[in-house]
Amino acid sequence: MKTKLKVAIVFNEANPDLYIKPDDASPKELNFVPYFEVENLTPIEEYEILAKRLCKFGFDAYTLNIKDDIGFLLKDFKKNRPDVVFNFIELYRENSRLEMNVVGVLDLLGITYTGASPISLANCQNKVLAKRLLNSHGIETPRFILIKEIPKNFKHNLNFPLIVKPAYEDASVGIENESIVENNKGLKERVKHVLSSFQQPALVEEFIDGRELNVAVFGDEDPVALPISEIDFSAMPDNLYNIVSYQAKWDSLHEAYHKTIPSCPADLPLEIELKAKEIALASFKTMECRDYARVDMRLTKDNKIFVLEVNPNPDLTEGAGFMRSSEAAGYTYEQVLEKIIYFAWARKKST
Numbered sequence: 001m002k003t004k005l006k007v008a009i010v011f012n013e014a015n016p017d018l019y020i021k022p023d024d025a026s027p028k029e030l031n032f033v034p035y036f037e038v039e040n041l042t043p044i045e046e047y048e049i050l051a052k053r054l055c056k057f058g059f060d061a062y063t064l065n066i067k068d069d070i071g072f073l074l075k076d077f078k079k080n081r082p083d084v085v086f087n088f089i090e091l092y093r094e095n096s097r098l099e100m101n102v103v104g105v106l107d108l109l110g111i112t113y114t115g116a117s118p119i120s121l122a123n124c125q126n127k128v129l130a131k132r133l134l135n136s137h138g139i140e141t142p143r144f145i146l147i148k149e150i151p152k153n154f155k156h157n158l159n160f161p162l163i164v165k166p167a168y169e170d171a172s173v174g175i176e177n178e179s180i181v182e183n184n185k186g187l188k189e190r191v192k193h194v195l196s197s198f199q200q201p202a203l204v205e206e207f208i209d210g211r212e213l214n215v216a217v218f219g220d221e222d223p224v225a226l227p228i229s230e231i232d233f234s235a236m237p238d239n240l241y242n243i244v245s246y247q248a249k250w251d252s253l254h255e256a257y258h259k260t261i262p263s264c265p266a267d268l269p270l271e272i273e274l275k276a277k278e279i280a281l282a283s284f285k286t287m288e289c290r291d292y293a294r295v296d297m298r299l300t301k302d303n304k305i306f307v308l309e310v311n312p313n314p315d316l317t318e319g320a321g322f323m324r325s326s327e328a329a330g331y332t333y334e335q336v337l338e339k340i341i342y343f344a345w346a347r348k349k350s351t
Contacts, residue, residue: 006060007341008082009051010113012089012102014068016044035235035258046317047088050337057334059341061086068093070105077111084344085113086337087313090171097125097168112348114340116312120288124310127167127203130287137286139279140306142205142298147191154184161207163243164190166198170311172246174198177256180207180241208298208306212244213266215280215295216314216325218336220343223284225277227328229321230266235259244296262320264328268299276305283310291343292336294322 041049047063054061062080066072066089076082085106092098100121106113116124124130131141145156146167161182166174174194181187187204194202212231217223233242236259247254268276280295287293287310294314297307315321318333326336 004060005083007084007086009047009063009086011047012066013044032255035261053334084341085111087113087115112344114344115291116289120312124287124312125168125170133286134307139283142208142306144203144205146201146203148201154187158206163205163207164194165203166194167201167203172249175245177240177245210298210300213276213297213299215276216322217280217284217293220290225280226325227265228276229262229264229325232261232263262324264324279305283307291340292322
């Protein structure tokens with residue numbers, strides 16, 4: 001009989017009042033036909049639903065919003081003594097680079113938590129370091145330059161079109177349709193935008209034209225690659241580039257959200273499928289991920305694979321992203337959550 005573990009679902013929404021819906025709220029009219037249902041749930045509501053699902057599945061689960069104050073977590077730990085923290089913290093005090101510091105505190109206090117360690121979060125979030133680590137292990141990524149300040153001229157040997165990203169963000173923050181540039185004039189304008197808006201260097205990469213594949217990796221000691229999901233761009237209008245922008249991921253009222261349609265499992269030749277999974281597993285291990293991660297990559301017409309991002313602790317929304325691949329592998333939503341919790345619990349028992 002399994003131990004009934006106490007699980008704290010920990011997240012950070014500093015201003016929960018922003019999610020209170022006005023009584024007279026009415027659906028916004030869209031100037032396009034939506035593919036997905038427009039979701040009205042707030043992140044806080046989703047965490048509450050997740051806790052209820054875990055309770056029905058045999059856990060003693062509850063939610064905790066730390067509201068930009070690590071003290072809330074410390075007080076709760078002393079009071080409730082959770083066996084495992086299900087870590088959903090992605091930023092602290094509006095700074096995504098402090099995500100690693102929060103789990104560092106958990107490590108110092110001996111609190112068991114799900115997902116990536118501080119070093120993995122740090123290495124994956126630093127896009128330049130991530131590329132160098134991956135390249136050192138023979139994993140190809142798009143050619144790039146890093147720009148810390150506006151130079152007098154943009155001398156480089158990269159091939160247009162280029163994509164310009166903030167160097168230290170994740171979850172597609174700062175990646176928009178305007179991130180793709182076709183010439184040096186556009187490059188200069190977009191780099192200026194990144195430097196001023198995000199107060200960090202701009203990563204400039206060659207834009208890889210091709211099929212976009214998302215490979216979910218699941219496990220800790222013996223990770224496995226799950227069925228591959230592909231983003232279908234065939235419905236994307238001419239005014240939008242074939243990229244998974246921030247709006248495509250998170251803004252259910254934006255057209256890009258409804259024109260980046262996932263297909264899982266992807267229709268790939270077996271040789272390419274096996275190669276993509278091999279690269280995903282190598283990327284997972286190189287970046288020291290654990291429990292669950294998603295490796296985003298592009299497949300060119302000549303069957304070359306380039307890794308775009310390694311995403312530790314990806315979104316676990318039911319029916320989307322990581323969960324889509326898990327469901328294709330035969331797991332239920334609750335089974336995936338249970339396994340992630342027990343991956344963390346096994347680490348505690350082994351120490």
